[in-house]
Amino acid sequence: MKRFERPAPAQFDPPVETIEPVRLTSPLVFSSPHSGSLYPDAFLAASRLDALTLRRSEDAFVDALFLPCVDLGAPLIRAVFPRAFLDVNREPYELDPKVFDGPLPDFANTRSLRVAVGLGTIPRVVGDAQPIYKQPLSLTEGLARIDALYRAYHARLEALIERARGRFGRAVLIDCHSMPSNAADVGGLDIVLGDRFGASAAPVVIETLEMSLRGSGYRVRRNKPFAGGYITEHFGAPSGGVHAVQIEIARALYMDERLIVRNERWTTLRDDLFMAAKALAAEVGGAAGSTRLAAE
Template sequence: MCGGSVRSDYWDQPAFETIRPRRMVAPIVFNSPHSGRNYPARFLAMTRLDHLSIRQSEDAFVDELFGRAPHLGAPMLRAHFPRAYLDVNREPWELDPTMFVEPLSDRFNTTSPRVAAGLGTLAKVVAENKPIYRDRLTLDDARMRIEGIYHPYHAALQNLLSEAATGFGVAVLIDCHSMPRLGRNGEKATPDIVLGDRYGTTCATGLIDLVETVFTAAGLRVARNRPYAGGFCTRSYGRPQHGVHALQIEVSRHLYMNETTLEKNSGFEPMRQLIGGLIHALVGLDLIALAAPPMTLGRAAE
C-alpha cells in the first residue's frame, strides 16, 4: 500500500473513517478533509512548531458541525490525519522541491500557485507562513502519505459517490471547510459563509441557492466563489453534466470558536444546530431536477 521503506504513521490507528447512516435516504455525501487532529508522534518530532501553532491549518471541529449527517441519512467521510500532515484537497503529487532531499522529476507538479504558497499536498507552512519542518523530507515519506493515505481516501470518497449515483441516479458532494475570519473587525461586507461551485460549473443552481437561503435566513452574510471557489475535490468530482454535483462550504471560524486558542465558543452549538437544519433541507431536496441522464460517473482526475 505504501511506497518506499517508511512505515505508515497510521499503522496503529485509522487515518480516516467513513461514517455511514443506518439507511442512506439521499444521494448526498459529506466530506470533511481538513478537520483531522490526530498528530503522529513521528510527525511532531519532525516539526519545529509548538502544539498550538501546528494546529493553525485545521478546519477545527468542522466534522462535528456537520456531524448530524449520518443520523439524517447521509454518509460522511472525515480525515483523522491533520491538514498540516497531508492535504487531500490538492492534486496527489503537488509538491515543493525545496522540501525534499532528492530532486523531483517532471512527473510532480512543482509549480502550482498552491506550491508557491507553501500549501501543496505536503504543506511547507501553516497559517501566517510558519515553516513546519526542521529538516528536509525524503520522497519515501511523501510516497508513504500519498500512496498509503491520499489515494485510499479518494477511493473511499469515489466509492461513496458511486453508491449514491447507483442508488439514486445522481450524487451530491458537500465539501465541508472552515476559514479564518475575513477582513478586519467592523467591515460590514465581510462574509460569514463562502460557497464555492467553481463559478457555476460544479453543481446545479438550485443546490447552491438552497444552501445560501438557509444561511442568509439565519442572518449570516454569504458570498459565492470569492475568495474560495472550491478546491481539488470540488473541481475534480463536480460533473453536473454527468449527474455528479459538488459544492464547497466555508464557515468562518469566529462564528463558533476562538481562532487563537482553538476552543469552541458560545456560537458552536447554534452553528451546529443551523448546519443540522441545512443537512435536513439538503436531504429533503427534490433531486430529480439535478439528474442529467444519461448519467455516467467518471473517476476524479488524479
C-alpha cells in the first residue's frame, strides 16, 4: 500500500511508500529513509556528479533487505527520493549556508557537526566530500523539498509508531541503514547497532538483535561509530513506550560498492536479518514482551 501525507513534487508521487502486512500483529516498525533511488532529471542536470557517484550516498537496497520482515506482521516505510536530494535523518532545518544562494532563516541550525561536513538536511557533498551542485540552490527550492518530502516521511513514520503503540501498548522502531565498508572508523565491522547508548530503547531490544546477528557469524558493535541518527534520537522514548534502534550494515556484505549491484551474499544476509527481526518480534510481542520492555 502506498501512502503520502501531502502534495509533493511531481517527480515524487508519492514521496513515501508504506508496505503493510496482511495483518498487523507486531509492535515492530521498519524504516528505510536512505534507500530512495529516484533521481529527477533536473537534479541530475544541476549536479556536477554523474548518477552513479550520487548513488554512492544511498543505502542502496536496504529496503529490499528488510522487506521480508513485513511477513512478521509489521510495516516497512521507505523514502522514494534519494538521500543526496534530501536527508530525513536530520533535523528538519539543519541547513548548510554553503548550499544556498542567500541568507538562511533564523530558525535554521547552521552549526551542527553534520552541517560542518556538508551532510545537512539538504546535503552539500556525497562520498569523499565531493560537492553535489554546480551552483547554489535557492532557499525557496530547499524549503519546498522540506515541506513536501521531509514532512511527509516524518508524518507517516510517526503515524505508524503511534498506531503500534495504540494497538500493542508499545512500538519498536528499527531504523535501517548501510555504511561504507572501507570507512576508517568502521574497522572491519559487519554491523553497528545504535541505541543512543541506551537512551532510545530498553536493553532487551539491542541485546536480542546483537545475540541473533552474532550467532549468525557477524561482527557486531554497539554505538560506535554510529549511536543512532536523528530518527532514533527523535522517536526513541522508552519511558513513553517507543523504543528505537538504528542498524548499520557494511555494504560489502551484500553489494559491489563501486557498481552498486547485489552480490552473491545478498540472500544470506537478507535471511539472517529476517531471523534477527523474528527473534526480536518474539521477544517484544505479547504480554511477556510488554512486561520486559516496561521493566527495563
